[in-house]
């Protein structure tokens with residue numbers, strides 16, 4: 001007896017044909033649809049030579065005005081889709097995140113040792129495991145666990161600022177790194193010349209080679225990466241060799257430190273010790289995979305947590321120098337909400353909306369990752385009638401989003417009031433989340449980052465007035481801010497003065513600390 005009747009077989013064939021025809025049509029349509037519009041491409045180089053090398057986001061804004069909020073360019077052999085609006089970024093990177101969570105290939109990644117940073121790992125199982133390990137310590141619900149260490153380190157930073165205010169950059173970077181070192185490795189950094197941070201500083205030099213814009217030439221001519229160090233023009237391969245050495249050192253040494261403390265039973269819980277005690281780590285068959293994921297989770301926390309937080313804090317200090325009136329309103333709010341007999345802590349956060357607005361504006365005003373971290377399309381796609389090719393690099397231009405005058409009037413100015421209503425209350429619950437990226441790749445360190453920035457901003461505003469530094473004649477030193485170049489951006493050091501508020505000195509600070517809740 002036959003299982004199917006002829007009619008059923010015919011219907012099945014018909015259905016399968018329909019699906020196949022549909023698929024072929026879609027494929028053909030995708031291939032024949034145009035790419036998003038964009039500037040004229042030159043042979044071989046495409047648009048690579050038409051961009052502002054130091055600040056490509058400005059070129060992207062100018063092209064966006066001409067071609068729209070989504071446009072395409074070509075950098076040598078790479079299609080790049082640039083998005084200048086938050087709405088389109090959300091449409092693609094969030095609503096279609098299963099297709100837009102990959103990372104573009106960077107020829108520098110492995111040679112520089114940066115493949116152990118899971119922020120650049122391709123979308124897949126390796127990335128999933130490292131992100132899951134990271135998430136267990138840094139997820140939103142765990143953020144309050146960081147409050148005591150954030151306050152402790154912020155208070156140490158106040159002492160350091162009282163002692164040597166001229167070294168404020170060191171104190172801000174030291175504060176940011178010490179929080180991550182403590183929570184990731186249970187390691188207390190030294191106030192000066194900490195060996196772990198010194199090595200990290202050297203390893204971080206490789207970060208400037210980790211963006212599609214910075215590596216266009218190397219993607220097109222990979223042999224440049226393989227030139228021997230002595231060869232003229234082999235700067236990149238020399239930089240790669242040095243980066244690899246420091247990256248490996250900055251990964252291995254802290255892990256050995258934790259391992260030793262576990263063996264001697266002396267350590268406090270931290271991300272790495274928790275991970276090393278997991279069942280997966282004990283499973284010999286998975287040891288290599290889990291070992292690598294621990295390295296990725298901890299090194300990415302180390303890297304992601306140090307430079308980012310301190311960059312936002314540098315923006316904050318610069319804003320206080322250039323917009324001094326903001327401090328008066330902030331201090332008045334602190335005095336009115338909690339008085340002058342103790343320091344603010346995270347429990348006061350809901351009652352200090354202006355401080356919150358300053359934190360948000362410090363992230364928006366000069367975004368520290370102006371082009372985010374580039375995503376890549378896993379498969380080809382159609383959006384607004386345009387073809388987005390498989391493998392295309394997708395860049396969300398955060399800088400452009402912060403400069404949207406329809407949302408942020410006088411966008412290039414530092415105006416915390418833009419986040420408040422006429423009664424001084426916060427307009428929306430969240431900060432501009434696009435500063436932390438999009439979709440499945442959104443920054444998983446954002447909760448701890450916001451808590452650290454908040455602690456530092458609130459405490460500095462309570463204890464100090466920040467102003468322009470004075471020259472020998474007592475006149476203000478004027479300066480034009482300059483900024484670092486690379487994937488992340490923050491002000492280079494600038495002259496400024498931290499003056500303790502009336503009656504503030506080490507004794508008074510000690511008294512305030514004694515009266516304060518450590519959380």
Ligand code: HEM
Pocket residue numbers: 118119120131134138180300301302304305306308309312363368369372373374375435436437438439440441442443444445446448449450
């Ligand atoms: C205010 C400070 C920070 C800003 C503005 C920031 C911003 C970003 C951005 C834009 C991305 C790329 C997101 C995307 O691909 O769409 C990112 C990724 C990431 N950030 Fe942050 N970040 C900050 C602080 C931190 C901190 C403190 C940590 C660690 C404790 C951290 C860890 C990471 C990690 C692990 C990734 C990679 C995520 C992935 O690829 O799956 N970040 N961050």
